[in-house]
Amino acid sequence: MMTPRIRKEVDEALFAFVDRRRPDLLAVSPDLAPLLDALDSLLAGGKRLRPQFCYWGWRGAGGGTEPGIVTAAASLELLQASALIHDDVMDSSDTRRGQPSVHRRFEELHRRESLLGAAEPFGVGAAILLGDLCLAWSSQMYESSALEAERLARGRTVYDRMRTEVMCGQYLDVLEGARRGGTVETALRVVEYKSAKYTIERPLHLGAALAGAPLPVMEALSAYGRPLGIAFQLRDDVLGVFGDPAETGKPAGDDLREGKRTVLVALTAERASPAQVEVLERHLGDPALDGAGVDRVRTIIEESGGLAACEEMIERYADQAAKALADAPLTSEAVKALEDLAVAATSRQA
Incomplete structure (x- = not known):
């Protein structure tokens, strides 16, 4: 690869x-x-995922080695x-x-x-x-x-849409954090626009647009990129609560202190008892949350079944992406690279 x-x-x-x-x-x-x-x-620092997805969108659509x-x-x-x-x-x-x-x-x-x-x-x-x-x-x-001016013009439309979408998603994230409650549906809306499209789908589209890809290729990249982008962010949500600070580069439970209304939190709230929800709501968004508080929330997320439900969602979306990629009209070289990137995006520990 x-x-x-x-x-x-x-x-x-x-x-x-x-x-x-x-x-x-x-x-x-x-x-x-x-x-x-x-x-x-x-x-x-950084994994350079977006440039890599852009490059393989280009190569998958027949772009050369310019x-x-x-x-x-x-x-x-x-x-x-x-x-x-x-x-x-x-x-x-x-x-x-x-x-x-x-x-x-x-x-x-x-x-x-x-x-x-x-x-x-x-x-x-x-x-x-x-x-x-x-x-x-x-x-x-x-x-x-x-790159040629004609190629750059084709890609510019995607680039502009990508920047607009991520800012919309960021606002929705801020709004969800300011609201009490939140549902899996509203959390997934944030995921789609703040992360899924921005991290994988649009970079793929950008590379493919630069290569002059036809509509079927763009649609195939969406069928792969959108579910993989969701799985990527769900994995990030899990790491935000359970990840090792030495690997993630952020303190343990930082997403809890920041009050992130993630899909993981929404899944937990749906399954938790009223007493567990009360503890979850009390600790979520508390900037002074200590290690013991983080452990209490982790226990609720695990015992309620929220963590297991989130892992199931990650697997389901990753499988959906894999099936779409298998049928995609892309070069074999790009398919192999995108298979490996899918594993890196959803199985990572940091």
Whole structure:
């Protein structure tokens, strides 16, 4: 399988692009160096799933080995960086990929340099601006990928839709967190637009559109990508509660402290006793939730059958994706790579 090589090429294209932008920022002011340092640190981690799905969407639709496709695909990592930075601000997350989140990083800079005013709004403001910069750079990197103008125009429609959908999904996520209750249906709506389409379906569509894929290929990629994207996020929800912090890069139970109204939580609420639901609601969204509280919620999720139901959903959606891929009109090389990526997306431990 060629995916490890593609991941390496994506990294090279991504870091080369940022390095080319670096002198422009530092020419404005040396004070912008901490922004670049924060971005370098964030980009050093990550699985590069979106660029890989984009690349194999391209190859599956008959695209060749033009180097420009790797650059176009790698631009999705800057879009992802923007989303992660802003998401951490909205969730008040302390860590990301095993290190301080961007807004916490700039709070510490404020304190270290004894700047005027409060550290927290300074950190939030710096993070929002860096996220905005990453969003702008994602477009710039895509447009400068050296692919033909006609190809870029075809892909631009998908790229624009992808950015719109993920922002809509993010708002729905914030809204669900502010509401008491929530259902499996509403949680799945968030999953579809914040994660499933954004992580897998649209990157596949982007690569295929760049290759000039016909409608049957786009439909086949949706039949594979949408259920796999849902399974991916459901696995992420499980890891957000039960994952090892050393592997996930976030404290144990962080999704509980942030009040995430995930499918896992909704499945648990449907199956739990009134007393268990009361404990779940009391702890969900408590930023001071300690290890004992996390363990209590974990026990409820397991004993109620919520965890088992979520695992069953992951398996069902993954099977649906596998069946769709088996019938997809894609190159055999791409089918093999997408089979392996499906396993990586749904069986991961971090």
